[in-house]
Amino acid sequence: MxxxxxxxxxxxxxxxxxxxxxxxxxxxxxxxxxxxxxxxxxxxxxxxxxxxxxxxxxxxxxxxxxxxxxxxxxxxxxxxxIARTFQKIRLFKQLSVLDNVIAGFHIHHHIPFWEYIIPAKAFKKDRQDCQEEAMGLLKFVGLSDRAHDRAGSLAYGQQRLLEIARALATRxxxxxxxxxxxxxxxxxxxxxxxxxxxxxxxxxxxxxxxxxxxxxxxxxxxxxxxxxxxxxxxxxxxxxxxxxxxxxxxxxxxxxxxx
Ligand SMILES: Nc1ncnc2c1ncn2[C@@H]1O[C@H](COP(=O)(O)OP(=O)(O)O)[C@@H](O)[C@H]1O
Ligand SMILES: [Mg+2]
CATH class of the missing domain: 3.40.50.300 (P-loop containing nucleotide triphosphate hydrolases)
Structure with missing residues (x-):
């Protein structure tokens, strides 16, 4: 190596x-x-x-x-x-701060595909795990108290930090x-x-x-x-x-x- x-x-x-x-x-x-x-x-x-x-x-x-x-x-x-952030901010401005980070986890979801259609136990468990990890990332970038606000309502510098948290969600x-x-x-x-x-x-x-x-x-x-x-x-x-x-x-x- x-x-x-x-x-x-x-x-x-x-x-x-x-x-x-x-x-x-x-x-x-x-x-x-x-x-x-x-x-x-x-x-x-x-x-x-x-x-x-x-x-x-x-x-x-x-x-x-x-x-x-x-x-x-x-x-x-x-x-x-490999993860990245962009020079020009790319967030889901209408979604909550928390949901922006959760969106970053989608590549690691351990859910059978049909449970997206009929949400069941694994989906709830996965969503809960994601939420906990997302909250951890928000804490890391100093945004835990803004978790339930709309991403678009954050100040510019905070939006940049949120982008970092979202990119980190891909681990x-x-x-x-x-x-x-x-x-x-x-x-x-x-x-x-x-x-x-x-x-x-x-x-x-x-x-x-x-x-x-x-x-x-x-x-x-x-x-x-x-x-x-x-x-x-x-x-x-x-x-x-x-x-x-x-x-x-x-x-x-x-x-x-x-x-
Ligand atoms: N998609 C593109 N189409 C055409 N030219 C581009 C494109 N992206 C960058 N360039 C050109 O490539 C050069 C380098 O740009 P860029 O990589 O953005 O520089 P930097 O990030 O160092 O400021 C510039 O001349 C820019 O205009
Ligand atoms: Mg540049």
């Missing part, structure tokens, strides 16, 4: 003439927090879309736990323990987040950082695409820097922060690399 949970070789995604991801190779070690950073349009979200099976690559390979998953669809990768080994700190205030960012570290301590591997340099520099074990769809640099936070190529890429853009 490799010590890497994910190995990406020469990944490319072209949209017509746009080379959104252009020859990215990356190895993500198990039980670490891997950050992916880069200026706007660098190809970070496209990379996560390729890793999660939201998009398929133009060329290249993705191997997860030594298995080639390049052609597997999103739901198949979820079954293998991932590899959890990928696309700009989870966007729109969060300082207290919420700190809370999020603590949660990510706690997940790592529970043996999860995390890939986080993030603009918030405070978060990246404080939680990441390794940082992979992209620019114009290509590899620019990778290393530990201190190396990345002082690297002239990285600084130049950020200076050329409107973003800042300073903490």
């Amino acid at each position: 490799s010590e890497h949970i994910l190995e990406v070789k020469n990944l490319c995604k072209y949209f017509g003439g746009v080379k959104a991801v252009d020859g990215i190779s990356l190895k993500v070690p198990k039980n670490k927090i891997q950050a992916i950073i880069g200026p706007n349009g660098a190809g970070k979200s496209t990379t996560l879309n390729l890793l999660s099976g939201t998009y398929f690559p133009t060329s290249g390979n993705i191997s997860y736990l030594d298995k080639d998953v390049t052609t597997l669809a999103l739901h198949q990768r979820v079954h293998l323990g 991932p080994q590899l959890f990928m987040l696309d700009e989870p700190a966007a729109g969060l205030n300082d207290t919420e960012v700190q809370f999020l950082m603590d949660r990510l570290i706690e997940l790592k301590e529970k043996n999860m591997t995390i890939i986080v695409v993030e603009h918030n340099m405070k978060l990246v520099m404080n939680v990441a074990d390794q940082i992979f820097v992209m620019d114009h769809g290509e590899y620019l640099f990778d290393g530990q936070p201190a190396d990345v922060q002082s690297n002239p190529k990285v600084i130049a890429a950020y200076l050329g853009a409107d973003d800042e690399v300073s903490v």
